[in-house]
Amino acid sequence: MKSAVVYRSQTGSAKTYASWMAEEVGCRPEPLENIESAAADAGLVVFVSWFHAASIKGSKRFQAFMAEHPEKRYAVVAVGATPMPCDLWPASEHEEAFRRSFPAESYPDLPWVYCRGGFHFERLGALDKIAMRIYFKMLEGEIARGNKREQIALDGMREGFDDCNRSYLEPLLEQLGLRG
Ligand SMILES: Cc1cc2nc3c(=O)[nH]c(=O)nc-3n(C[C@H](O)[C@H](O)[C@H](O)COP(=O)(O)O)c2cc1C
Incomplete structure (x- = not known):
């Protein structure tokens, strides 16, 4: 087939x-x-x-x-x-x-x-870059509340992988x- x-x-x-x-x-x-x-x-x-x-x-x-x-x-x-x-x-x-x-x-x-x-991040289109910057801010809020998952997720995306x-x-x- x-x-x-x-x-x-x-x-x-x-x-x-x-x-x-x-x-x-x-x-x-x-x-x-x-x-x-x-x-x-x-x-x-x-x-x-x-x-x-x-x-x-x-x-x-x-x-x-x-x-x-x-x-x-x-x-x-x-x-x-x-x-x-x-x-x-x-x-x-x-x-x-x-x-x-x-x-x-x-x-x-x-x-x-x-x-x-x-x-x-550097390969994203302009709109997705804006969306991700907003998402990163949201994750920072979660991290401030002690959320471990969000810390791992944000570190990974900031560095790129x-x-x-x-x-x-x-x-x-x-x-x-x-x-x-
Ligand atoms: C605006 C935006 C939203 C995303 N939303 C999710 C999501 O909800 N869940 C997820 O696992 N990954 C999400 N991602 C990550 C992408 O799915 C991931 O980087 C994927 O490897 C991109 O595939 P591509 O390299 O073929 O474009 C998002 C990425 C962007 C830019």
Whole structure:
């Protein structure tokens, strides 16, 4: 079965995951804008994109394509700056954020995975720089109230980081039957 990988990315993390995913399924990653041609004869279509204020960029466009082509299989790689699931950031929070864009009622069987990307302030568009400066101020308020998570989050974003890691895709590759 032929597969397609489409992506939305601003600073490169989702594009990196899209390239890895494309290698796994044997195709070339294409920007989401090209979904009609890239996915025309694909049986599996993987959408890779990033969290922007708890919603997944481009998800409406991808969902429109899903609705037009119910015969295909789909999967999503959701990329964010939030650490991978751990004690301070339980998996339920990633699930909750994902479900804001892909509610369980409408997408009960959609395979997906959360992958931590990076944070590169200098590569952001002007509006996102403003949004992040406001968010940093908000985090400083939380830190003043003694909130440990916010301190870790703010330190990471101020410094910038790249935590893209191919192994984060493994749970999805297993779900799709591409392992073992
Ligand atoms: C305005 C803005 C809002 C963001 N909101 C979230 C968020 O709600 N959750 C999260 O985990 N990451 C959030 N991020 C971080 C990005 O998802 C992260 O940096 C991702 O790696 C960017 O992907 P890209 O490099 O493909 O553009 C946000 C980033 C920006 C600029």
